[in-house]
Amino acid sequence: MSKTILVVDDSASMRQMVGFTLKSAGFDVIEAADGEEAVKKLNGGATPHLVITDLNMPNMDGIALIKAIRGMAKHKFTPILMLTTESAAEKKKEGQIAGATGWIVKPFHPEQMLATIKKVLPG
Ligand SMILES: [Mg+2]
Numbered sequence: 001m002s003k004t005i006l007v008v009d010d011s012a013s014m015r016q017m018v019g020f021t022l023k024s025a026g027f028d029v030i031e032a033a034d035g036e037e038a039v040k041k042l043n044g045g046a047t048p049h050l051v052i053t054d055l056n057m058p059n060m061d062g063i064a065l066i067k068a069i070r071g072m073a074k075h076k077f078t079p080i081l082m083l084t085t086e087s088a089a090e091k092k093k094e095g096q097i098a099g100a101t102g103w104i105v106k107p108f109h110p111e112q113m114l115a116t117i118k119k120v121l122p123g
Pocket residue numbers: 009010011054055056057
């Protein structure tokens with residue numbers, strides 16, 4: 001059975017690029033445009049095996065989303081990768097403290113992203 005990945009980014013083109021890469025690799029993809037929509041989908045029963053989230057988003061940013069996910073009994077241990085620019089060291093640290101599993105550097109490279117996913121996705 002293929003694994004499902006929740007992709008959260010306020011940039012539609014970013015969601016499209018990441019989504020395309022994931023689908024090409026055989027994953028099912030759920031998309032959300034910000035943290036609020038992601039939380040809504042998770043509370044609505046979405047059960048992704050992995051979450052990939054942007055950090056800078058309106059309504060609810062990535063850090064707040066990571067904290068919210070870690071507060072959900074069902075998703076306490078779901079791997080979370082943040083999408084961040086190489087220069088955003090502070091944000092990276094903040095994300096890790098909030099409970100992120102790792103990160104993917106923007107602009108992202110498909111092979112690199114899939115290699116990182118392989119590392120954090122069991123099975
Ligand atoms: Mg953004």
